[in-house]
Amino acid sequence: MTTKNPIQRFYSIIPAGGVGSRLWPLSRASAPKFLHDLTGSGQTLLQDTFDRLVPFAGSERILVVTGNAHADAVREQIESLSEANLVLESSAKDSTAAIATAAAILMKREPDVIIGSFAADHVITDQKAFEAAVREAIEVAATGKIVTIGIKPTEASVAFGYIKTGDVIDHTAEATAREVVKFVEKPNIARAKKYVDSGNYLWNAGMFIAPAALLLEQLAKSEPAMHEAIMKIAENWDTPDRKAVVASLWPALKKVAIDYSVAEPAAEAGLVAVVPADFEWHDVGDFAAIAELQSQGRKGNLAVLGNAKVLADSSSGILVSDTDRLIALIGVEDIIVVDTPDALLVTTKEHAQRVKSLVDALKATGHSEVL
Amino acid sequence: MTTKNPIQRFYSIIPAGGVGSRLWPLSRASAPKFLHDLTGSGQTLLQDTFDRLVPFAGSERILVVTGNAHADAVREQIESLSEANLVLESSAKDSTAAIATAAAILMKREPDVIIGSFAADHVITDQKAFEAAVREAIEVAATGKIVTIGIKPTEASVAFGYIKTGDVIDHTAEATAREVVKFVEKPNIARAKKYVDSGNYLWNAGMFIAPAALLLEQLAKSEPAMHEAIMKIAENWDTPDRKAVVASLWPALKKVAIDYSVAEPAAEAGLVAVVPADFEWHDVGDFAAIAELQSQGRKGNLAVLGNAKVLADSSSGILVSDTDRLIALIGVEDIIVVDTPDALLVTTKEHAQRVKSLVDALKATGHSEVL
Numbered sequence: 001m002t003t004k005n006p007i008q009r010f011y012s013i014i015p016a017g018g019v020g021s022r023l024w025p026l027s028r029a030s031a032p033k034f035l036h037d038l039t040g041s042g043q044t045l046l047q048d049t050f051d052r053l054v055p056f057a058g059s060e061r062i063l064v065v066t067g068n069a070h071a072d073a074v075r076e077q078i079e080s081l082s083e084a085n086l087v088l089e090s091s092a093k094d095s096t097a098a099i100a101t102a103a104a105i106l107m108k109r110e111p112d113v114i115i116g117s118f119a120a121d122h123v124i125t126d127q128k129a130f131e132a133a134v135r136e137a138i139e140v141a142a143t144g145k146i147v148t149i150g151i152k153p154t155e156a157s158v159a160f161g162y163i164k165t166g167d168v169i170d171h172t173a174e175a176t177a178r179e180v181v182k183f184v185e186k187p188n189i190a191r192a193k194k195y196v197d198s199g200n201y202l203w204n205a206g207m208f209i210a211p212a213a214l215l216l217e218q219l220a221k222s223e224p225a226m227h228e229a230i231m232k233i234a235e236n237w238d239t240p241d242r243k244a245v246v247a248s249l250w251p252a253l254k255k256v257a258i259d260y261s262v263a264e265p266a267a268e269a270g271l272v273a274v275v276p277a278d279f280e281w282h283d284v285g286d287f288a289a290i291a292e293l294q295s296q297g298r299k300g301n302l303a304v305l306g307n308a309k310v311l312a313d314s315s316s317g318i319l320v321s322d323t324d325r326l327i328a329l330i331g332v333e334d335i336i337v338v339d340t341p342d343a344l345l346v347t348t349k350e351h352a353q354r355v356k357s358l359v360d361a362l363k364a365t366g367h368s369e370v371l
Numbered sequence: 372m373t374t375k376n377p378i379q380r381f382y383s384i385i386p387a388g389g390v391g392s393r394l395w396p397l398s399r400a401s402a403p404k405f406l407h408d409l410t411g412s413g414q415t416l417l418q419d420t421f422d423r424l425v426p427f428a429g430s431e432r433i434l435v436v437t438g439n440a441h442a443d444a445v446r447e448q449i450e451s452l453s454e455a456n457l458v459l460e461s462s463a464k465d466s467t468a469a470i471a472t473a474a475a476i477l478m479k480r481e482p483d484v485i486i487g488s489f490a491a492d493h494v495i496t497d498q499k500a501f502e503a504a505v506r507e508a509i510e511v512a513a514t515g516k517i518v519t520i521g522i523k524p525t526e527a528s529v530a531f532g533y534i535k536t537g538d539v540i541d542h543t544a545e546a547t548a549r550e551v552v553k554f555v556e557k558p559n560i561a562r563a564k565k566y567v568d569s570g571n572y573l574w575n576a577g578m579f580i581a582p583a584a585l586l587l588e589q590l591a592k593s594e595p596a597m598h599e600a601i602m603k604i605a606e607n608w609d610t611p612d613r614k615a616v617v618a619s620l621w622p623a624l625k626k627v628a629i630d631y632s633v634a635e636p637a638a639e640a641g642l643v644a645v646v647p648a649d650f651e652w653h654d655v656g657d658f659a660a661i662a663e664l665q666s667q668g669r670k671g672n673l674a675v676l677g678n679a680k681v682l683a684d685s686s687s688g689i690l691v692s693d694t695d696r697l698i699a700l701i702g703v704e705d706i707i708v709v710d711t712p713d714a715l716l717v718t719t720k721e722h723a724q725r726v727k728s729l730v731d732a733l734k735a736t737g738h739s740e741v742l
Contacts (some may be wrong), residue, residue, distance in 0.1 A: 250378075311729060327716075329717050331725065332719060335703075337717055343699065345698075345702065346700050346701075346717055348703060350702065351702035358684060360699055
């Protein structure tokens, strides 16, 4: 069917969506978290993600899916991105629409393409281990599997979904990939402990590597109407009819996570494999996570992100600044201060998760101008 | 010597100076605390002070001494202030220069004037009790005394100086004025307790009521050079030579508090009396004091000053806003947040006094643009 190496068939997809409510007021509908430098690396999460994928097949084989509203910001942040590699959504439709549409467009251009989908807002620092895992995943995908990367848990986290692993697929020396028995949703703490203690569970980092054809085949089985619409969009994407077809089909697309539409049913069908990996991986869910992550720009026990002039005395926590104001902290411990031009948040690490409910309250009280 | 009633001779002086470092970043060199509404009354401290003094001799007999830099703000805030009642200092020279110059100018215009000096940044809510105390002080001053108002201590505060009281001066029924034995500086806590327990000590609220001639006589004894310069300035104040004389004499004036130059030596000479008063009195020294003071605009246990849109969840303390940004607080207790266009302070009530050292640090690190 194809004479190319698996790696020659590989194409990365970066679905860049999600507002990141827990990172308000830094992360906004107008400037979601992937557009920010949350690690102090000097690059945004999106740029870091892009750079991480270049080694597999070059910068020409990375496609970004994002909302229309972020088109200019993405173009500005990734200068090497061609227009052919930028898929703009007219409205947010969750991960199935984003990833499957990208996969279908790529498959139309290149029928034997193997796609890999990697979220725009994750942090991975061990590039070597990441590359090794993805390269193995690509090899396994080429054998006709949907492959995910499973992170070896370092604690009984309740913040992530888990992957129950089965038998090793290939008993040669280097291969580590296993069958996936099933995906399980975010557990409670007791169950999370059981999972971790068993040694049979990995964190689901939401990365999928698969032949586009196989992924879309699975979608056709579980969401046939969606599959049909997406195939029609892809069919017309690189033609003058794109706009009209998208306008007629996109708005009605179902909002569903790819975990439900593809990963879980494919796992039940025995079509999913997982490459276990033990690199550090963060999904940067809230400001407490950023504080943990932050190693540069520290002032004592205070992590500082952004260009604020900071004067801190006996203070710890994290200060995120999107202004050039002077910020003075005195005697505040484990504090979170997020300073933006039109909104200021002051909370503590302990309450970092509650930022989401605050954003909900802002919606409810008609403060959408700052969301 | 004079046929007027004591109250007909009365003229108020408001020395409006002092940056209020402990109230940074709200209070600045360019906008010191008396120019702000720190009580939520809808008026600034200066306006409140002015209004408090009107009942004695009308708004035409209140003189404000302030720095050149604040002239426009003062004129704007007190529309009824005539230019004759505005004394502008070309540089800050502490309270002796401010009050004695004002007294000398008034005495030149009106030799039998009794002046009363009241700081621009104090808070007094019981107008009736205040008026009663000052009216008695004016009567006593007319008998040839420098009279101060002593506040009955409600706690062993180390933030104020104390006045040791002696005998009652006049044994008629209503009179409460006593001799002042001596003024003592801010004590340590052990000494403060002893003072309060003894019942012989009052807080020094820095108010002085005296015939201008007597006050200046005392200054002539303790600071003759200063007295001479100030008399020359006053002599020329209402003439075309004001500018030249001020330019030649003001810069060399000694910086000394009126407590040292006049009050203490006069007390030693047996010339000072005190009217004990038990109205509530605040010198609004720091943000913790403002939080205590603040009764309006509360959101639960959070005092809010200014026009910020505030969303507070499980938070207490004080929020002072000089911007119209949205401020969200989650789970922060006894917090102090002061939000201004170019600087933000986050601290706690416990550390409110440390703001002054922060301002010193800002000076030292060359951040004078925000001071």
